[in-house]
Amino acid sequence: MIRPCVLLALLLPLAAFAADPAQAGREVYQKWCTPCHGAGLGKAGTEAAAAHGIKPAVLEQRTNLTPKMIETAVRNGVSFMPRFRKTEISNADLAAIVAYVGRK
Amino acid sequence: MPLPPGVSARDFQTVLRQFEAVVGKDWVFASDEDVELYRDSYSPFWHEPEDPVPSAAVAPDGVEQIQQILRIANNFKVPLWTVSTGKNLAYGGSAPRLSGSVVLDLKRMNRILEVNDRNHYALVEPGVSYFDLYRYTQEKGLNVFIDAPDPGWGSPVGNTLDRGGGHTPLRDHFSTLCGMEVVLANGDVVRTGMGALPNSRTWQQYKYGFGPYVDGIFTQSNFGIVTKMGVWLYPMPEMRFSGTVSVPKHDDLIPMVDTLSYLMNSNIVLGTTRVASSLTAQARDPELVALRSKPGGASIPELEEFLRRKNLPYWSIDLPFYGPTEVVPAQWAFAKRKFSAIPGVQFRDGATNKLPPSPEDLAKVANSVPLGVPSLAIFTAMERIGDGHIGLSPIVPMTGEAVFEVMDAFDKVIQEMGIHNVSVVPAGTYYPRSFFFLFNFPVVHNVEENRNMRSAFKRLVQVGAEHGWGEYRTHLAFMDDVANTYSFNNHALPRLHETLKDALDPNGILAPGKSGIWPKRLRKARA
Numbered sequence: 001m002i003r004p005c006v007l008l009a010l011l012l013p014l015a016a017f018a019a020d021p022a023q024a025g026r027e028v029y030q031k032w033c034t035p036c037h038g039a040g041l042g043k044a045g046t047e048a049a050a051a052h053g054i055k056p057a058v059l060e061q062r063t064n065l066t067p068k069m070i071e072t073a074v075r076n077g078v079s080f081m082p083r084f085r086k087t088e089i090s091n092a093d094l095a096a097i098v099a100y101v102g103r104k
Numbered sequence: 105m106p107l108p109p110g111v112s113a114r115d116f117q118t119v120l121r122q123f124e125a126v127v128g129k130d131w132v133f134a135s136d137e138d139v140e141l142y143r144d145s146y147s148p149f150w151h152e153p154e155d156p157v158p159s160a161a162v163a164p165d166g167v168e169q170i171q172q173i174l175r176i177a178n179n180f181k182v183p184l185w186t187v188s189t190g191k192n193l194a195y196g197g198s199a200p201r202l203s204g205s206v207v208l209d210l211k212r213m214n215r216i217l218e219v220n221d222r223n224h225y226a227l228v229e230p231g232v233s234y235f236d237l238y239r240y241t242q243e244k245g246l247n248v249f250i251d252a253p254d255p256g257w258g259s260p261v262g263n264t265l266d267r268g269g270g271h272t273p274l275r276d277h278f279s280t281l282c283g284m285e286v287v288l289a290n291g292d293v294v295r296t297g298m299g300a301l302p303n304s305r306t307w308q309q310y311k312y313g314f315g316p317y318v319d320g321i322f323t324q325s326n327f328g329i330v331t332k333m334g335v336w337l338y339p340m341p342e343m344r345f346s347g348t349v350s351v352p353k354h355d356d357l358i359p360m361v362d363t364l365s366y367l368m369n370s371n372i373v374l375g376t377t378r379v380a381s382s383l384t385a386q387a388r389d390p391e392l393v394a395l396r397s398k399p400g401g402a403s404i405p406e407l408e409e410f411l412r413r414k415n416l417p418y419w420s421i422d423l424p425f426y427g428p429t430e431v432v433p434a435q436w437a438f439a440k441r442k443f444s445a446i447p448g449v450q451f452r453d454g455a456t457n458k459l460p461p462s463p464e465d466l467a468k469v470a471n472s473v474p475l476g477v478p479s480l481a482i483f484t485a486m487e488r489i490g491d492g493h494i495g496l497s498p499i500v501p502m503t504g505e506a507v508f509e510v511m512d513a514f515d516k517v518i519q520e521m522g523i524h525n526v527s528v529v530p531a532g533t534y535y536p537r538s539f540f541f542l543f544n545f546p547v548v549h550n551v552e553e554n555r556n557m558r559s560a561f562k563r564l565v566q567v568g569a570e571h572g573w574g575e576y577r578t579h580l581a582f583m584d585d586v587a588n589t590y591s592f593n594n595h596a597l598p599r600l601h602e603t604l605k606d607a608l609d610p611n612g613i614l615a616p617g618k619s620g621i622w623p624k625r626l627r628k629a630r631a
Contacts, residue, residue: 035235035256035480042470042481051487075141080486080493082145082193086138087131087163087211087231 025100028093033059036081045081060101067098105139106204108159108182109626116159119180119206123162126172131212134160142190142207144199146492146547148554148561148581156199156580158185161207167331171291173208174329177613178289181625184208185615186329188230188262191255194495194544195266196580201617202626213331218308221246224337225282225308230261230330234478248337249459249476251275256478261333265323266577269534271474273374273426274338276535278323283307285332286322289609294328308334324577325601326615327608341426344375344475346454347436349443350417354404356446357419358504361531363442364421365502368533372435375424375474379507379531382416383407422454424474490525490546494581496564498573500531500539507531509571510541517567518543521560540576565589580617587620602627 036045037059050057059065074094077083089097107116123132133139142158149155164170177184183205190198190211198207214231219241226237226248234252237260241248251270253263264277274280283297297313298304311319322328351360357379367373386392392410395402402410411418423439425432436453443449457465461475471481486493500506507530518526529542543564545557562585565575569589578586590597601621605612612623622628 031235036483040467042472042479042484044480044483044486047484048487075137077145079491080146080483082191082197082492083141083143085141085161085190085198085209085211086133087209088190 021099022103025096108204131163144197163209188259252478254482271376280336283334286328326618344457345425348452350420350450352448361504492547493544494579496543498568523560
């Protein structure tokens with residue numbers, strides 16, 4: 001039989017992970033956002049932002065994005081960026097992205 | 105949101121409760137806000153009532169759940185529109201052909217069941233993306249090379265079922281298909297090819313099994329729900345090299361394409377390329393604008409002289425080579441020898457990439473797809489097009505004469521109909537033995553402009569068919585139009601599709617209208 005204190009110890013890493021949504025958001029961000037909004041060549045979202053004079057063009061480096069702006073972009077799309085369904089980016093994933101992008 | 109056609113609001117609520125009992129409440133999406141996410145992000149019907157809207161979506165996690173969903177859908181005659189990763193942008197995204205359909209969203213079925221780098225294949229579920237597959241092969245250190253379509257967020261299953269294309273030796277994705285698992289409308293689970301043999305050990309190594317080969321009827325169709333697919337992968341080549349061939353005169357394109365055809369059909373040139381003209385890059389040169397603006401337009405000798413003075417070729421083609429480091433230079437040398445029969449031909453060495461590419465090499469390329477690394481770089485070209493786009497993509501003969509004819513015929517219609525901002529990928533080699541033209545039409549948030557664009561698109565489908573050029577795939581909005589062009593012998597092929605539809609899906613619940621195939625209860629008289 002597993003004693004309660006052992007069970008508590010097993011749960012600790014998960015609890016610690018959940019307590020840092022920005023860290024969880026980094027992984028989700030890299031999977032879903034970086035291919036278009038990252039740094040380097042061939043990043044369509046970054047190039048589009050640069051073309052519109054938005055600085056910095058790399059999304060991760062922005063400090064003026066509100067949770068509402070991020071949620072609206074993900075769920076409604078922007079220009080040629082499509083909407084993302086909840087089977088792709090769940091509400092929990094979206095909250096994690098918001099926490100990660102807004103960590104600064 | 106609309107109800108499924110012929111289903112009462114009360115029955116639909118029962119359907120949704122039953123779906124919830126199968127997949128759980130979290131995976132049935134019926135609120136307006138959630139259903140909105142399944143509409144076409146690149147819809148040519150923005151702000152128009154014809155824009156297809158689903159009634160709901162349901163996301164199962166396995167074959168048994170799909171079987172139960174089918175049982176419910178059959179009971180209530182609820183149409184289901186299946187998507188794999190739902191990223192079929194330019195062709196409808198995750199939206200259904202028929203408003204009121206329930207989207208069967210397979211994104212949760214995202215298991216990579218096997219990747220074998222001794223025989224070079226993968227067995228995957230529909231929700232697996234090319235990005236997922238690539239990450240998996242990297243994490244496991246597998247010696248395989250992935251051919252992804254331009255956007256890497258699509259799925260090998262979905263893209264293969266729509267007969268998509270890529271850029272590298274295995275770019276014709278249907279040709280890589282090796283064995284599938286399909287759930288039929290009645291819930292029966294079929295495995296094709298060697299998969300029909302219990303305990304088969306070659307499901308992903310031999311395509312055909314025994315008896316009729318049926319895999320093709322589940323592509324671009326609505327005859328079943330594909331839940332597993334085998335796809336062949338390429339053994340990791342040692343290198344990729346690109347060399348450019350250029351010729352000075354307009355008519356040089358004819359022997360140039362004949363040589364290209366020889367090299368491709370001999371498996372020497374092994375990737376997607378396209379025919380490029382220097383006139384495209386010079387389109388805004390004042391001298392060229394003046395030449396083209398004069399009465400009667402510019403003559404071919406005048407255009408040749410314009411380019412000669414600028415020391416530019418008339419046509420050029422980048423040839424992609426993949427293979428061993430000893431072999432690729434020899435292939436390039438052989439290609440140069442074959443093209444040298446054309447007077448004035450010139451050659452230029454392009455990029456050499458060791459494969460697999462190092463992170464440093466990847467950082468230097470704008471588009472990693474030709475190097476076997478999925479990407480979304482294609483969207484860097486999209487901003488110039490609009491808020492989205494749809495593609496007209498006729499298949500035409502691989503000859504220089506056909507290139508002249510296509511550009512002439514389609515350009516005339518586009519000019520006549522006043523459509524602007526159409527970008528063209530001319531004469532691509534996404535598929536063996538034929539050319540693939542891609543005309544990207546912008547989609548904008550303007551009803552009038554979209555209506556004009558749709559009229560032009562339909563006209564071009566007709567013009568293409570009159571010349572013997574058929575579409576390889578199309579957006580939801582044009583599926584009936586394109587299907588109607590495949591009309592040999594009083595529409596014998598579409599009638600065969602309907603015979604199969606009626607036999608396999610008598611209640612007409614699977615993707616009504618996909619590729620112009622309608623179930624009997626929704627079928628209209630053919631024009």
